[in-house]
Amino acid sequence: MTQGKCPSCGAMVQFTAGSAQVVVCDHCQTVVARKGLDFESHGKIGSIVPTDSPLQLRAQGRFQKTAYTIVGHLQKDHGEGPWDEWYVEFEDGRTAWISESEGVFHLMFDMGTEDGVSLDDMHPGERLHLRDRAWIIEERGHGRVTAAEGQLPNDLDPTQDAWYVDATGPKGAFVTLDFGTRGHTPEVFMGEALKLGQLGISAGQLRPRVRKVELQQARCTECNGNLELRAPDKTLRVVCPYCGAMLGVRQGKLSFLRLLEKPARPLLIPLGTKGKLDGTEWICIGFLERSCTVEGIRYPWEEYLLYNASRGFTWLMNSNGHWVFLTPLPAGEVSLVPEVSAFFNGRRYKCFQTVTAVTDLVLGEFYWTVKVGERAQAAEYVAAPYSVSVDSTDDEVTYTHGEYLAPEVVQESFRLKEPLPRPDGVAPSQPNPFHGGLRSSLMWMGIWMVALFALSALITARASNTVVLDQVVTVPHTANSGTPTAMNFSEPFELTKRGNMKVEVQAPVLNDWLGIQGDLVNQDTNEVVSFYEELSYYRGTTDGESWSEGSTGGSTYLSPLPAGKYVLRTTASFTPEPGRPRDRSFTVKLTHDAPQGTWFCFALGLMVLGPLVSVFRSHSFETRRWAESNV
Template sequence: MSTPFDRAAACPSCGAPITFRFAGAMAQVCKHCKFVVARTDRDLRAIGRVADLVEIPTPLQVGATGRWGNEPFVVDGRVQLDRAGVPGAPWQEIFIAFPSSGRWTWVAFAQGRWYATSEAPLPLNGLPPWTSLQPGGRVHLEGHGVFTVVEVGRRRVISAEGEMPYVAPPGVVTGFVDISGPRGEFGTLDYGDGRTIPPKLYLGRQFDPAVLRLDTGAPVEVPSAQVTAVACPNCGGNLPLAAPGTAERIVCRYCGTASDLSNGALTALGQVPRPPVEPYVPLGAEGQLRGMRVLCIGFVIRGCTVEGERYRWREYLLYGGPSVGYLWLMEEDGAWQLVTPLSPGEVQPMGSVATYKGQAYALKQSVQAEVEYVIGEFYWKVEIGESVRATEYQGPGGKISVEQAPTEVSVSFCAPLQGKELAAAFNLPPPPKPGLGGGEGTSTGTIVIIVIVIVIILLVALSDCGGSGGVIFVPTGGSPSFGGGK
C-alpha cells in the first residue's frame, strides 16, 4: 500500500522537494545536493552523493519523450559507471519508462550498437558463482537459455541524474558479468556487493534505433563526432582526436609518448619505441571503404612465436563515427583483411570447429599474440607487451577471430580485402609487394629470398673451388595469419 511520501517528500539530505514521477522508480538524484535518494516502504534515504556528469553524447536526454513502436515513453534518468579500480572512460545507461504500461528498460549505446535490457527473474538455482565464469565460456541460466560470457569485472556508479528503478550507492563496488546470446540477446549478471546489495539479472537484446521516434522529430542517433586535437604533453605535437568519448590512450606519432586521456586532458606515462616502418595508411587519413566513411586513427605491430620463429603482422584501427564504431585492417605479407567486430554470442566454438550463422569454420591456429609497437588513438589502454590468446577459424567468406584476454573476449570476422580496393578507398598508391618494406621484422617471404641468395652464392663458390654438386632443399612455407583487433 502506498504511503504519503511514496511519490513526494523532502530530500533527507538538503530538504528540497522531491517528486517521483514514475511509480516504478525507487531512486532519484536530488537536483539541489546531488545525493541519490532511495525510496523505501517507510521513508526516503540519502545513500550517497554523485560526481558531476561526464559529457557523453546521447540523443536520449532526460525529460525527452517519444514512442517506441506504438508505445509512448519518457527518458526518466541516466547513470554513469566505470570499471572500479581500472582507470578508463566511463559509460552510461539510459533509463526509459513506459507510463501507459508501467514497464521500463535500460538503454545503452556502445561500438555503434544499441542495447535494451530489463530486469528478469533470477534462475531458480540462482546465479552461478562470479569466480566460476571466464570470458569466452558458456553459462546456462535456467529458464533463460545458454549465453557466452563476454566480460567479467567490477563496476561502480560515479554519476547519475533523474530517477531510476534501482541504483547502487555511488562508489560501492559491485561484480558484474556481461553475456551475449546467439541471436542478438544481451544481458548483465549483477552480483551486488556480496553483502547488502542483492544480485539481479538484466536481459534484453540489441535493437535498431529506428523503432524510436522522439516527439521533437529529431532522429535517435548519436551525433557524429568531430575530429578535435590535443597537444602531446611531451613534445607539444598536434594529435588529432577522433573519439573523445571513448578514447583511453594516445601514443604520440612524433615522439612516442604514451598518454592517458581523461576529461579531454592528456597525462603522460612515458615513451615507447616508435614503429620501425611508417604505416601504409597514414594516421588521420580519411577514406570511403565499402560504403563507410572511416578515419585511420591507430597503428599496431603485433607478433607471435611459433616453434622458435617470430612472425609479425600490422593492424590499423579505423573509426567510422558513432554509427559505425571501430573497425580494423590487418596486413600480413601483403594480404589485407577488413576486420569487423561480432557479438561473441553469434559464434559457437566447439573443439576444432566454430559455428557462425549456421556455417562451420574449421580451427586454423591458436597463438599468443603480443603488441610490439603502437602509435595513435585507442579505445583501451594498449601497452607494449600486451598479450591475448588469438584463435582463428577458417570458413565461408573469411575467418572468425577469437581473442581472449584475462577479463574479456572479443570476436571478429575477417574478410579478404584487395590491395587495390584499399588504395582506392584512401586515395593511396598501390600497397608494397609482399616481403618488401617490411622493416618491422623479417617476413617468411623475405627469409626465403635471403636463403635463395645465400644458396646461389654458395653454389658459385663451390663451383669455383671445384666442389662437387649437390641437392639443396630450400624451406618454404607461409607464416601464421591472424585477425586484427583487441
C-alpha cells in the same frame, strides 16, 4: 506524481516514475529517497560527465508498439572511462535499462535473480545455460556508480564495486548478470542489441553529439606536439606520433604514462586518412603492430583502427601484404568447437591457427587502455575469403568477422598515393584463385560433354552398321605359314557408300598363336587396304597358381573406304608343329560404316584434361595455405 523538497538544499524534487525509489536532486546532486510521505537524504553522487551518448533524460521512445520514457541516468566506471546506462519506464508499467557499447544499444528487462550461479564459475568464451537458452560469456568485469541523474529504482552507493558478466546469444540476444559485490546472487537482465533507430526515439528528442572541443586540438604533455584527436569522446589512450609518448585520457585531460618505441617505417595508411569500406566512410585513428612466436620464429602483422561515428570501431589488418577487413561479431552468433571449427551464418570455418598474440607497437588513439606487451590468446577460423577470429584474455573475449581484401581494394578505398606492397605467400583467408577456374572448367566440361554425347548418339543413329562379311576360314594342315598355301579369298561383297570398316577376328588358339594378314582389294580400282591382327592365348600353372595371358579375339578399324566391290584376302601365319599336322581356323567379321568410339574417348579425355589441371592447381594452392597452419 510525488514531490517535495530536497532534504539537503531545499530545492523541489519530484517522483513521476512509479517504479522509482530514489531521485537525484538537480541542484545539489543529493540522492533523495522516499520513505512513505517523507524524503530523506542518502548522500551525494557525482555529476554526469558529458559523453557522446545521443540519449537524454525525459526522451520518449517506442519499443514493440509500447511507449516508454527515459527517467534515470547512471554513469559507471571501471577505471578505464565511464559508460552510460539509462533507466526507462514503459507506459504498461514495465521497466528496463538501456546500456551503450561502441555504437550498439542493449535494451534489457529485469528477469529477477538466479540462484546457484557463481561469479567464480564465469569465464569469457565459455558457454552459459540460463533460462533455457544457450549463451556465450563475452566479458567479466566490475565497476562502480560515479554519477547519476533523474529517477532510479534502487539506492546508490558510489563506494560499492559491483561485478557483472555479459553474454550474448543468437540473433542479437544479450544478457547481463549483476552480481553486486562478489558472492551475491546475481540479478538477471535480459534483452537484445539494437541500433539507435530501433529505440523508436524521434530525432528531435536525441541529444546533439557535441565533441570534446578541448581535446580536438590537444598537445602532447611531453613534446608539446599538436594532437588532432579524431574520436575525442571515445579515446582512452593516445600515442604521440612525434615523440612516442603514451598518454592517458581522463575527463578531458591528458596525462603521461610512458614512452614507447616508434614504428621503424611510415604507416601504409597514415593516421587521419579516410576511406570507404562496406558502404561506410572510416577514418584511421590508431595503429598496432602485433606478433606471435611459433617454433622460435616471430611473425608480425599490422592492425589499423578505423572509426565511424555511427558504426563505432573496426579494424583493417595487414599481414605480408594481405589485407583483412574485420568487423565486431557477437560471440553468441557463433557456434564454436575450440581449435576445430566455427559455424556462423550457415558457413563452416575451419580452425587455422591458435597463437599468443603480443602487442609490440602502438600509435594513435584507442578506445581502451591499450598497453605495449598486452597478451591475448588468438584463434583464427577460415572459410576463404572469410574468417572468424577469437581473441581472449582472462576478463574478455572478442569475436570478429573478417573478409579478405586485395591490396588494390585498400589502395583505391583510401586513395593512397604510394602503392601497397604485393602479397607474399598465401594468407589464411585468401580466396583460392583457381576455384573460379575449376568451377568454370567443370561447367564447360559439362556443357561440352552433353554436346559430345549428343553428337555420338547422332553419329550412331546415322551409321548403317552393316555386316558385309562373316565367314569362317580354315587353314589346311598342309599349308605353310605366311605363304600362298595359307591364303584365302572371300566371296565378293559390295559397299554402297563411303564409310569406315570394323574388322573383328576370332580364333580358338590355346597355348599357341595365329597371325592374320588381311587385304581388302577393290575390284574396280585394284586398290588394297591392309590390316594385321595377331591372336595368342596361353595358360598354365606355376608353383600351384594358375595364370593366363593374351586373347583369342581382336579388332581394328580401317579408314573410310569408297563405295565399290571388294574381296577380302587373308594370309595366316603360325608356328609349324612337325609331326603333328592339323587344320587351323579363324572367323573374320567385317562391319561397314560402324560407329567408332576412339574419337569419343579422345575428345572426352581432352575435356577432362582442363578440370584435372584446375584441380591440381587448386589443390596445390590449398596445400600451400594449410602448410602454414599449426593445428
